Amino acid sequence: MQQEIDPLKVLSGDMLYIAPEIALTVLGLLVLIYDFAVVRKRPSAERQSRLAWLTLFGVVATFAIQLVMMLPQDWGGFDTANLYFPLFSGTIASDGTSSWMNLTVIGLLGLIVIMSMSWSFTEHWGEYFALLCWAGVGMMFLIASEELLTLFLTLETMTLCLYMVTAFEKTRRRSAEAGLKYFVYGSVSSALFLFGLSLIYGLTGTTRLDAIRFALVSQGGSTGLSGNVAGAMAVLLVLVGFGFKIAAVPFHQWAPDAYEGAPAPVTAWVATGSKIASFVALLKVLGGALGPWAMKGTDVTSHGWIGLVAVISAVTMTYGNFAALAQKNLKRMLAYSSIAHAGYMLVGVLAASVSANQASSTAPVLFYLVVYSLTTVGAFSVAAWLVRDKGTDQIEDLNGLGRRSPLLAVCIVLLMLSLIGMPPLAGFFGKLYMFMESLNAGDKGRLPLTWLVFLGLFNSVVSAFYYVRVLKAMYLREPSGTPLAKAGPTIAIPIVAATVAAVAFGLYPAPLLDAMRHASLTRPGPNTRVGTQADPNWTPAHAAAEQIRKRAEAEANGIRMVPMGGGSAPKAKASPKGETTPPKAPRESGQPKAKQDRESK
C-alpha cells in the first residue's frame, strides 16, 4: 500500500528552510500595520525615520537568520551553504547559490533602506518600505526557484513591487513616467516570457528545470537547436523576458528613463537586487535547463543559443558604454553603465555554459554580480546625495566635491575605478575571472569567445572615459552654485560600505570566489536527477545524504573543497565504496518520531 506521505509534516519541515523569506514578508506587514495604526497622525518626516529604523532592524534580523541558516550543522545551522534541499515538492530549492545570493540581497536591502532615510520623496512611507521588503522576498524566491511556474510567479512578484515603488515620488512627474514605462514594457515582456515558458513546457512535458534538461538530453543529446524551430522560438521568447529584466540591449529602452525617473534608492534596488535575481534565474534556465540547446557538440558557432547570447552580450556592452559617454545626468549615466555591466555578465553566462568544468563555472558570474551590485549601490547613493541637496542629478553638480568632503570623494574615486575594472579593486578581478573562464572553453569554442573577451576589454577601456568624467568634476572643477551640503550618515554609509567591499574583495578576492565556487558546486550536477517528491521515502535528510555522496565524487575527481567560514568538513565521510552512512538527521528536536524511524530504516 502506498506509504503515507504526510504532506503537513513535509511542509512544516520545509518552512524552516525559507525562514528569511518569511521574516521579510512579516516585516513588510509589520511596517504596514505600524504605519497605518500607530504613526498615522505623525508628520511625514518622523514617520519616515521611525519606519526606516523599524525596517532596518527587521532587515538586520533577516540577515542574521540567513547567516544562522548557513552555519554548518554541528553549529546548529542547516548548512544550506553546502547542501542542496529541494523544498515544497521541488518547486524551490535552498542551496549554496541561493544562500549566498540571499545574503547579498538582504545586505543590499539594508543599504538601500539606509539610503532611503536621506530625504523625503514621498508621504506613503508604510507602503514604500513594505513594497521594498516584498520586492526583496520576490528576489529571494526567484533565486531559489527550481521550476518554470514558480520562476514566473516570483519574477512577477518582484517586478510588480518594483513597478509601484518606481512611481512613488508623487511630486515629480518623472517618477510617474518612469513607473509607467517600466510597467508597460515589463508587462509586455513578461507576457512573451510566459509564452516562451509554455513553449518549453510543451516541448519537454515538464516544468521542473532539472527535468527539462533531462528531457532535452534524452531527446537528442546535445544537438543544439538544429532544425528545432519551436525550440528556437522558446529560447527567443525566454531571452526577451530575461533581456528585459537584465536590461540587455534590444530590451533596454526602459532602463535609462526608469533609472533616472525613480527615486535614487529605488533605482539602486532595481539596478542591483533585480539584476542579481534575474541573472541567477538566467543561469538556471539557460545554463541549467536549456543547456543541451546551447550548441551542437562542442562547436560554439553551431546552431544553439550560444551565438545569439554572444551577439546580445557584445551589442549590449558596446551600446551601453558608448551611450554612457554622452550622458550629463549621473543616474542616466549609471543606467547605461549598468547596461554595459549586464553585457559583461552575459559573457560570464556564456563562459558558464561552455567551459570545461561545468560544476563550478558559474562562480565568476556570481562573484561579478556581488561586486557589481555593491559598487552600484555606492554610486547611486552619490546620486541620492545630489538629489537631496540640489534637486537635480547632473554630473557637474559634483564640481569641487574633492575639496569639501575629501574622504567621501576618495571613496567615490575607488568606486568608479572598481566599476571601470582597475586592477587593485574588485571590479578587475570580477572581469578577470569571467574572461579566464570563457577562455578555457572547449577547443572549438575558444575562437569566438576570445573575440568576445577582446570586445569586453575594449569596452572597459571606453568605459573609463565616462567614469573618469565624474572624478574630473569632483577634483578639477570649481564648485558652481550652492555647494553640496555635508553628506549625513544615510548617504555616507552606503558609499563607505561599497568602497570597503570593492577594496576588500579587490585585495583578497579568494574567499568570495571560493564561496561562489562552493555555491555553484552545491547545485546538482547538469545530468543528475534530483530525488523528487514523488518517491515516497524522500526527505530533506535523504537529500543531504545524496549531497554528501556527490561532494565525495567531486573530491574524487580532484576539485578541492574548502567550505567558506572555516567550518569543519561535514562529518559524514563518504567511504570510497559509495556506501554512505546517513548523516546526523538535520533537525533532532523538530523531527516527529515517525519520520526518524523511517530514516533509520
Next chain:
Amino acid sequence: MILTQYIFVGLLLLGAIGFALAPLAVVLLVAPVKRSKSKSDTYECGVLTTGETWIRFRIQYYIYALMFVVFDIETVFLYPWAVAYGGLGTFALIEMVVFLALLSVGLAYAWAKGVLRWV
C-alpha cells in the same frame, strides 16, 4: 461520470435561453409597434439628455472590484481547506488562522486608508 452531469447544465442553459427568448418572440408577433421620435430617446424624467452617457467610472468602483477579487480568491483557497479539514490535524487550523489574519490585515489596511467609505 462527473463530466456527463455537466451535459444537463448545457441542456438547462439552452433551455433557459429558449425560455427567455420565447416570450420576446411572441412579443414581436403580438405587440403593437408605433415608432415615434420622442418615444425612442432615453427617458430622463422628460429632460432631454445632455452630454455623453458612457462616462468614465469613479475610481471608487475599481477599488471595490479589487477588494472583491481579493476576498473571492480567499474563499477559493478556503474551500479546499474546509473540504479537507476533517482529515487534517489542528496544524491546518493554525495555518488557516495565519491566512485569515493576513487577509484581515488587508481589510483593516483598506479600512484605515478610508477606501471602504463610499463617498
Next chain:
Amino acid sequence: MNLAFSTAWPVLWAQQATQTAWLDEPMLLGISRQWVIWIAWLALGFFGLFPGIVAYMVWAERKVAARFQDRIGPNRVGPLGLLQPIADAIKLITKENIVPGSADKVVHLLAPVLLLVSAFLTLAVIPFGFGGKVGNRLTGLTPIDLPSGLLYLIAVSSMSSLGIFLAGWASRNKYSLLGAMRAVAQLVSYEVPQVLATVPIILWTGSLSLVAILNHQVEFGWFIFSPPGFMAFVLLTIANIAEVNRTPFDLPEAESEIIAGYHTEYSGMRFGLFFLAEYLSVFSVSCLGTILFLGGGSLPLFDLRDLLSDNTTSFVFVNAITVGVFSVKVILYVFLMFWIRATLPRMRVDQLMAFAWKMMVPLSIINILIAAIWQEVVVGHNLNYIPVFGDTFRGWLVTVPLEIVAVFLVFWIHRVTREDSAPALASARRPAASLVR
C-alpha cells in the same frame, strides 16, 4: 490523508458506477434513462413548475405585502386574484416593446436573458428531496449531484451581476448606468459574505456536494442548531436578500432616487423577464438557504430514511413527504423575505456598503474560525465520530460567548471608526441635543 478521508472518496465513485449502469439502459424510444430523467426535469420541473411557482410567488408577495398593510391585495382578477399573474403576463406580452434609439440593441436584449439564465442555472444542483438510498447515503432528488455543487453555485450566481450591469450599460441612460453601477457594487460587496458564510457548512460536511450536505444534516442534525451555524445562517440570509436586490438593499432600483435603476429603459416583456428573473432568484436563493441550514426535506425529529426501501411506492411516498417539508421550509424562508420587505426602510448607499465590508465580512471571517473551533471541540478529527450530547453542550459552552464577543467587537469597531470617520456628522448631532435640553 488519514483513513476516513481516503476511503470516503472511492465509495462515492463506486456508488456512482453502479448508478450509471442502471441509468444507461434504454428506457423508452431508445433514449437512455438518464436522458429521460433529465428531459423530464427540464420539461416538467424547470420550464413548467418553477415558472408557475415564481408567477404565484409574485401574487403571494402582493397578497402578503397587502395584508401587512391591512389591505386585501389583488382580488379582482379571478377568485382571490389568482389569475393576476396570468393577467400580468398577457399585459406584458401585448405591451409595445420600446427600445431607446441610442441604446445598444443586442446587449439591451441579452441582459435580461443573461439574468434569467443565471437564475435558472442555480436551481440545477439543489436536492429537493431524499431520492433513492445507496448504503446509508441518500442520492437526493436532484437534477444533477455535482461533487463541487457549491462552487458551481457561486460561479453561476455571480453571473447575475454581469447581467445587471449589461442592462444598465446598454440602455445608454445616465440614471440606469448609475443604478447599474450601484447595483454591481452592492452585489459584489455582498457576494463576499454570502460565500464566506457557506464555508462553515463545508467545514462540517467535508464535501462541496449539496447532497452530501443534506446527508450530513439528516444524520447529525441541522446546521442552524449551532451558534456558528446560526450566525452563518443570519449572514447568508442577509447576503441573500442583498444578492437579490430586495428591500433593505434595493437601492439600485429605488424609484425615489434613480427612476427605476438599471431597468429604466425596459418596457413590456423585457421588463417582465427582469421581474421573473428576480423572483426566480428569490426562489433559488431560499432553496439554497433551506438546503444549507434547514436540512432540506428532513424532519427535525422523525428520521424518514428508514422508511426508504427499494420498491417505488416507498420511494414516491418518502419523497413526497420530503418535497412537502422542503416546500414548507422554502415558503417560510420566502415569507421571511416578504416580511422584511414589508418592515424595513431602504438603506442609504454608504451605510449599505459600510455594512457589507465593515460588519458582514469581518463577522463571517471570525465565524469561520469559530466554526473550526466548534468542529475541533465537538467532533474532533475523525469524520465518523457521532457527537454525543456532552460534546454538543461543550460546543455550545465554548462558541456562544465567542459569537457574542465577535458581534459586539464588530459593532464596537464600526461605532468607533464611524465616529472617527464622520466627525462632522457626530459633532452636528451633539449641539442639536443641547438645544433640546
Next chain:
Amino acid sequence: MSFGKGLFIGHWVTLRRFLRTFLLGAGRTLKRRGGGHQILDLWFGDKERGSQPTIQQDARTEGLFTVEYPDERLPVYERFRMLPVLVYDDADGNVRCTSCNICAKVCPPQCIWMTHAAGPTGSPVPLPEDFFIDMDVCMNCGLCSEYCPFDAIKMDQNFELSNYERHQTHIYSMQDLLVSSEYYAKTHPDAWASADEVTERGKVQKKKDQRLQKALAATKPAAVAPKTAKV
C-alpha cells in the same frame, strides 16, 4: 445593546398587524362585508349588490378595513357637498327658487346662470324659467346654498356622475337639477330637522297660506267669476 433593538420591534409590529388581519375584522372570513363570497362572487354575485351603504367603520377599526367600493359602500356624511340641486316642495310642487340671482353672483367660479320666468302678462314672476349649472366648473363650495335666502338651492351627495361624453351633458339644466324636498329631507335629516330650517319652512308655509287666502279672497268676491288657475 440599543443597536438593532428597533429591528426586532419593527418586525414584531408588522407581524402583529399581519396576523390581526386574519384574526379580527373583515379579513376573518372569505365573505365580503358587502355581501357575496370572495371566491365565487365575481360571476355569480347578485347584480344590484353594493347600492346601499353597508359598512360602518371609523379610525378604531382593527384588522382588514378595506372597503371594496363597488360591492361595499361607506355611508356618506350628511354635510358632504357634491354639486348643488334645486329643491321643490313635493307637497305642492312649488319650486322654491325665485331666480333672485344671488347664488349666481356669489358663485366664485361663476358657473350658475338662469333666466327669469315671465308670467302670463309678461311681468316677471318669482320663478326661474330655466336654471343652468356648469358641472365641470362647479367646485362644490356650497356658497350658493349658504346665501340662498329661500333654501332653494342645496348641495347634493351623489358623486357617481361619470358619463361617456363631456361636451354637451355637463351643463345641467333645471330638469336635471330639480329635486323633491322629501329627497332633501332623506339625505339631510339633521339639516331638515334643524330649527332655522323648520322656522323658515313655517314662515314660507304661512306666507303661502296668506297668499292662498288672498287668492281665495280675491276669487271669492267675484264668486261668480271663473276660477283662474293661477298657481
